[in-house]
Amino acid sequence: MIINGVSIDATFAEAFPMKATRAIITAQNEKWAMISAQAMTGFATSVIACGCEGAIERVLDPSETPDGRPGVAIMIFAMGGKGLAKQLETRAGQCVLTSPTSALFSGIEGGIRIPLGKNLRYFGDGFQVSKQISGKRYWRIPVMDGEFLAEATTGQVDAIGGGNFLVLAESQPQALAACEAAIEEMRKIPNVIMPFPGGVVRSGSKVGSKYKTLGASTNDAFCPTLKGMTKTDLSPEIESVMEIVIDGLTKEDIDKVMRVGIQAVCDLGAKNGIKRISAGNYGGKLGPFHFHLQEIMA
Amino acid sequence: MSALTLTLKQQPTQRVDMSPLVCQHLAELSLSEIGALVLQSGKSLLRVNELFSIEGSDTQDIIINNSVDTLDFIGKDLESGRITVNGDAGAYLAFGMKAGDIKVSGNVGLYAACEMKKGYLEVSGNAGDFLGAALPGNKMGMKGGTILVKGNVGERAGDHMRRGNILIEGNAGDYCGSRMTAGTIAVMGQTGRYLGYAMRRGTLLLWNQPNLSASFNDCGAHTLSFLPILFASFKTLNSRFADASEAFNRVQRYAGDMSEMGQGEVLVKL
Known part of the structure; x- marks a missing residue:
């Protein structure tokens, strides 16, 4: 898509x-x-x-x-x-x-x-x-x-935490500008919060760590400086990735706010350096609620 | 279904205990069965159809027409439904009421809403002494619900009151809020002597400066943020209390009765 x-x-x-x-x-x-x-x-x-x-x-x-x-x-x-x-x-x-x-x-x-x-x-x-x-x-x-x-x-x-999407951009300023645009629109939606600073998180995590005491550690597959060192998920032109994390009261609330946010990012488009939208997928280790990006944007 | 309407044929010579005629007791009864119920009147028993002409069928909506001040215990222990009294009501109106609505177009006697637990009582005329109070010897008066009196009330309104609201558009007699444990009494008119006598907690909300006993201490002028919420809760009432222009949040606060716990308050509109 x-x-x-x-x-x-x-x-x-x-x-x-x-x-x-x-x-x-x-x-x-x-x-x-x-x-x-x-x-x-x-x-x-x-x-x-x-x-x-x-x-x-x-x-x-x-x-x-x-x-x-x-x-x-x-x-x-x-x-x-x-x-x-x-x-x-x-x-x-x-x-x-x-x-x-x-x-x-x-x-x-x-x-x-x-x-x-x-x-x-x-x-x-x-x-x-x-x-x-x-x-x-x-x-x-x-x-x-x-x-x-x-x-x-x-x-x-009862509520749902950890809804998210990742913005993959050609530069750090472009990734941040896209996230700012998304957050501005997402804050208009009720029953949800984006709890990280300014609604944006730059240190997305994966489940687990090489250090036994840590339950979470840097999401190395999306760290641009590790492209040559780890099993990366990034193509060569991606220089910066930022994540928007969403907590909401219901699945519908999170569906709606993700759609609004992703749309705001996509409105800036490739001409503003935005290349891909991805999501924090931990292979089913993190939780039972799955928000499929393409279904949400369909 | 039209309201069950009981129209008084003639004024009874003795006081009448109306407590059997509440919605929950009549729910399963036919009109003839209701007519055959007996009411205590002095030493004698009167059939309901001797005293009233009966029309309508909705036992959850009772109308008493031509009511007089010798009809006691109207709405006693009411658990649901609505009772409308056209005329006056006697003593112990809404005694121990648990839920529902009672509206009286005239005046009501002693001990109206005595030990009321929940529900809504509206009196368009005046109310007698011991409105919302406890029975003599009992320690707990009204425990919940709202009473609205559009006229004046007698002495000892809210005596031993525990919870709920008593709203008085007119004047209140002596000892208003005496021995209150909690709750709110609001008086738009004048209040009598010994206001809040021996009150422990609770709020007396006044539109006019009272004549306070020496055992109430002035705590100064304040803007209290709970008052807009309290007034907002009156918005649906058919009353001057619903009028936004009557609402205020700036008050002089007096604490008392210092001869008791002293955690009650008299709030006077500034």
């Missing part, structure tokens, strides 16, 4: 089951909601070492938030429910509770309920106040700038 001179590999992205949640952070203005959201989703690029994967899903209009203030929706993904709850609580406590003027709300109505502000309330040292409004419990925790309002719980749902 070739789109605008860009070859789409007959391969698939391999993804795995995760648990996910969404939270809504509001503040006096968008600037402070964003600061809080960025803090909460910092150091959350990969479950390999961060404990979770998280990112900002989108900015919310005041009409979309529970308290009518500017807000940001963030999503966090983890390998299990226990880990997710731990990460959510720790991050909410250190990054949102501490952030001036912030409030924190559930972003998923259904699913298994996991603590959001439920345990943070103890920071109130007995002065915290519970309010049950329309069947939802909120905690009002006194803090030095006024009151921190947090919904007691949010929803945990």
